[in-house]
Amino acid sequence: MTSKYYQQFKHTYLAVDCVTFCFTGEDLEIILIKRDFEPGYGEWALPGIFLEPDESLEECTQRIMKRFTGLENVFFEQFHIFSDPKRDPGDRIVTVGFYALIKVDNNVKKKVSEHKAYWYKLSRMPKLMFDHNQIVDRALESLRQKVKQQPVGFELLPKKFTIPQLQKLYEAIYSRSFDKRNFRKKVLSLKVLEQLAEKDKESSKKGAFLYRFDKKKYLALQKKGYNFEI
Amino acid sequence: MTSKYYQQFKHTYLAVDCVTFCFTGEDLEIILIKRDFEPGYGEWALPGIFLEPDESLEECTQRIMKRFTGLENVFFEQFHIFSDPKRDPGDRIVTVGFYALIKVDNNVKKKVSEHKAYWYKLSRMPKLMFDHNQIVDRALESLRQKVKQQPVGFELLPKKFTIPQLQKLYEAIYSRSFDKRNFRKKVLSLKVLEQLAEKDKESSKKGAFLYRFDKKKYLALQKKGYNFEI
DNA sequence: GCAAAAGTGTTCGGGCTACACCCATGA
DNA sequence: TCATGGGTGTAGCCCGAACACTTTTGC
Numbered sequence: 001m002t003s004k005y006y007q008q009f010k011h012t013y014l015a016v017d018c019v020t021f022c023f024t025g026e027d028l029e030i031i032l033i034k035r036d037f038e039p040g041y042g043e044w045a046l047p048g049i050f051l052e053p054d055e056s057l058e059e060c061t062q063r064i065m066k067r068f069t070g071l072e073n074v075f076f077e078q079f080h081i082f083s084d085p086k087r088d089p090g091d092r093i094v095t096v097g098f099y100a101l102i103k104v105d106n107n108v109k110k111k112v113s114e115h116k117a118y119w120y121k122l123s124r125m126p127k128l129m130f131d132h133n134q135i136v137d138r139a140l141e142s143l144r145q146k147v148k149q150q151p152v153g154f155e156l157l158p159k160k161f162t163i164p165q166l167q168k169l170y171e172a173i174y175s176r177s178f179d180k181r182n183f184r185k186k187v188l189s190l191k192v193l194e195q196l197a198e199k200d201k202e203s204s205k206k207g208a209f210l211y212r213f214d215k216k217k218y219l220a221l222q223k224k225g226y227n228f229e230i
Numbered sequence: 231m232t233s234k235y236y237q238q239f240k241h242t243y244l245a246v247d248c249v250t251f252c253f254t255g256e257d258l259e260i261i262l263i264k265r266d267f268e269p270g271y272g273e274w275a276l277p278g279i280f281l282e283p284d285e286s287l288e289e290c291t292q293r294i295m296k297r298f299t300g301l302e303n304v305f306f307e308q309f310h311i312f313s314d315p316k317r318d319p320g321d322r323i324v325t326v327g328f329y330a331l332i333k334v335d336n337n338v339k340k341k342v343s344e345h346k347a348y349w350y351k352l353s354r355m356p357k358l359m360f361d362h363n364q365i366v367d368r369a370l371e372s373l374r375q376k377v378k379q380q381p382v383g384f385e386l387l388p389k390k391f392t393i394p395q396l397q398k399l400y401e402a403i404y405s406r407s408f409d410k411r412n413f414r415k416k417v418l419s420l421k422v423l424e425q426l427a428e429k430d431k432e433s434s435k436k437g438a439f440l441y442r443f444d445k446k447k448y449l450a451l452q453k454k455g456y457n458f459e460i
Numbered sequence: 461g462c463a464a465a466a467g468t469g470t471t472c473g474g475g476c477t478a479c480a481c482c483c484a485t486g487a
Numbered sequence: 488t489c490a491t492g493g494g495t496g497t498a499g500c501c502c503g504a505a506c507a508c509t510t511t512t513g514c
Contacts, residue, residue: 003320005267009280011241014324037235050239053322057313081311081326083287090233092283094244096311164466181468182504189502204465206511229503394493411495412477419475434492435485459476 012094016060017048017132018076019099019139020069022119023156025165028172029119030136031068031112035129039090043129046136047117048095061098069102070111075155076100079142080135087131099139101155123175140173147173148229150222151192154213162200162208163187190228192218242324246290247278247362248306249329249369250299252349253386255395258402259349260366261298261342265359269320273359276366277347278325291328299332300341305385306330309372310365317361329369331385353405370403377403378459380452381422384443392430392438393417420458422448 020031035045047068051060057078065074076098083094102108104119112119120126125136146152153169154161167183187193194214199207250261265275277298281290287308295304306328313324332338342349350356355366376382383399384391397413417423424444429437448456 003267003269006243006280006321006323009243010283012244012281012283013236013239014242014244037233039233050236051242051313051324053240053242054315056315057311057324078311081287081308083281085284085286091236093236094281094287162466179505180466181506184467185469186503201512204511205513206464206466208466392493409478410493411479414494416476431485435487436483436491436493437485438493 013091014051015048015093015095016051016057016064016098017046017095017135018061018064018068019046019097019136020065020102021099021139021143021156022102022104023169023172024104024119026168026172027121027123028169029121031117032120032126032128033068033115033117036116039088040129044120044126044132045129046132047115057096057098061100064098065100065102068112068115068117069108071102071108074100074102075152077142077146080138082131082135084131089130095135097135097139099143101143101152103156103158122172144173148227151190151213151218151228160196160198160200160210160212162203162210163193164203164208165200166211186228190221192221243321244281245278245323245325246281246287246294246328247276247325247365248291248294248298249276249327249366250295250332251329251369251373251386252332252334253399253402254334254349256398256402257351257353258399259351261347262350262356262358263298263345263347266346269318270359274350274356274362275359276362277345287326287328291330294328295330295332298342298345298347299338301332301338304330304332305382307372307376310368312361312365314361319360325365327365327369329373331373331382333386333388352402374403379456381420381443381448381456381458390426390428390430390440390442392433392440393423394433394438395430396441416458420451420456422451 022029031047032044033047035041035043047064049060049064051057055063061076062072062074065071078096078098080097081094082097085092087093122140125133127133128136153166153173156169157165163184166187167178167180171177192214193211196210196212198210200210201207252259261277262274263277265271265273277294279290279294281287285293291306292302292304295301308326308328310327311324312327315322317323352370355363357363358366383396386399387395393414396417397408397410401407422444423441426440426442428440430440431437
C-alpha cells in the first residue's frame with residue numbers, strides 16, 4: 001500500500017507534548033509529570049505520547065488529555081513543532097507542541113494524581129526535561145496571542161463566573177494587572193456575556209453577579225472580526 | 231543508541247511542504263510544481279520533501295528553498311501541521327506547513343524553471359493535490375497575522391522600494407485597498423523607513439522616492455511592542 | 461462600625477477614518 | 488497640454504488610559 005516512491009525515505013518518531021493550562025482563581029498552572037523511564041528518568045516533564053499510525057495529531061492530543069485528566073472534548077491548539085535532532089538524547093524525536101485549556105474538578109484531580117502528576121504555577125516553573133521549558137514558554141506566548149482573537153479564556157472558567165474572576169484570569173495570563181473599570185467596560189462592550197440573577201458570595205461579602213458566556217452572540221461577533229486587546 | 235522504551239513505538243513519515251510567496255509588483259504569487267511521481271502524478275502541488283534523520287524542520291525548509299529557488303537564508307515560518315491519516319493516499323504522511331518569503335531575480339527564475347515549477351497568483355489558484363489548497367489558505371492566513379506583528383513585508387520587496395510599492399504589497403496580502411494618505415502616514419509613523427535621495431521612475435513620470443528598511447530602528451521598536459494594524 | 465471586595469462615570473489624548481486637490485514629468 | 492501616478496493636511500470620532508468614591512454585607 002505504501003507508494004513505491006516514498007519507500008526510499010526514512011521515518012521519524014513523532015510525539016505530542018501537551019501544555020495543560022488551568023486556572024486556580026489566582027494563578028495559571030500547568031500539569032507536569034515525573035518522568036518514569038529513561039532518558040530523563042525522574043525529571044519534570046510535560047505529559048506526552050507518541051503518535052499512532054492511524055490517528056491525527058488532534059486525536060493524539062485528545063488521547064493525552066483522556067489519559068492524564070480523564071477529560072474528553074477539551075479545547076486545544078497546536079502551536080509549534082520542535083525538531084532539533086539533538087533535543088532528545090534517547091533518539092531523534094520530533095515533537096508537536098499543543099496547549100490545552102481545562103477546568104479542574106475532583107474527577108480530574110483524582111485522575112491526575114493517579115499519574116503522579118502535579119500542577120505547577122507558571123510563575124514558579126521548575127527546570128524541566130530536555131527542551132520542555134522552551135515548549136512551555138512558547139505555549140504561553142501562543143495563548144496570549146490567541147486570547148486576543150478568541151474568547152478562549154472561558155474554557156478555563158466554570159460555566160458561571162464573575163467579572164472579577166475573569167479579570168484575575170486575564171491578569172494571570174498576561175502577568176499584569178488591569179484597571180477594573182476599564183476591564184469591565186471592555187468585556188461588557190463585546191456583548192457576549194449574559195448576566196444572571198445569582199451572585200457568587202465566595203470571595204466577598206457583598207457578592208458579585210454571575211455571568212454566562214453566550215456562544216450565539218459570540219459567533220455573530222466573530223463574523224465581524226473579534227478583537228479583544230486589553 | 232535508541233532508548234529502549236522508545237522502540238515499542240512506530241515511526242511516521244514526516245515531510246515539509248512550503249508555500250513560497252513572492253510579489254510581482256501587483257500580485258502575490260506562490261510556486262507550484264507538477265508532481266512527477268505517484269500518487270498525484272501530474273497534479274499541481276506545493277514543493278515539498280521528506281525530513282532527513284539528521285536535520286531539523288528549519289534545515290529541511292532551507293533545503294527545499296535551495297533546491298527549488300537556489301536561495302539560501304530565506305525568511306520562513308512554520309504555521310501548521312497537517313496530520314489526517316488519510317490526507318495522502320500513498321501512505322500516512324504527516325506534513326509540516328511552512329511559508330517562505332522571497333524576492334525573485336533571474337537566478338531564481340532559472341532555477342524554478344529547471345524544476346518545471348511555475349508561479350501562480352493567489353487569486354487564481356488551481357485545484358491542488360491532496361489537501362494542498364487548504365495548506366495554501368492557512369499559509370495566507372498566517373502571513374496576514376504575521377504582517378501585523380513584524381515588518382516581514384520587506385522580505386518580499388527589493389532593498390530599495392517606494393511607498394506605493396509597499397502599499398500594493400499590503401493590498402495584495404490583504405486583498406483590499408488602503409487610502410494612500412493614511413497608509414503613508416502609518417508606515418512613516420513607525421520610523422523604520424529611511425528615505426533615500428533617489429527616485430524610482432519605472433511606474434510614473436514624476437517618480438517616487440525610494441526608501442530603505444532600517445533594521446536598527448526596527449529592533450528598537452520591537453522592544454516596545456511592534457504593531458502594524460492597517 | 462469596619463474591613464473587604466463589588467460596582468460605577470468622566471475626562472483627555474492619540475490614532476484611525478474619510479476625504480480632495482496640487483505637483484512633476486514624459487509623451 | 489494632458490494624462491499618469493506621487494505626494495500632502497484636516498476634521499470628526501471612537502477607543503483606550505487614567506483616575507476615586509459609594510455600596511453591600513459578614514463579622
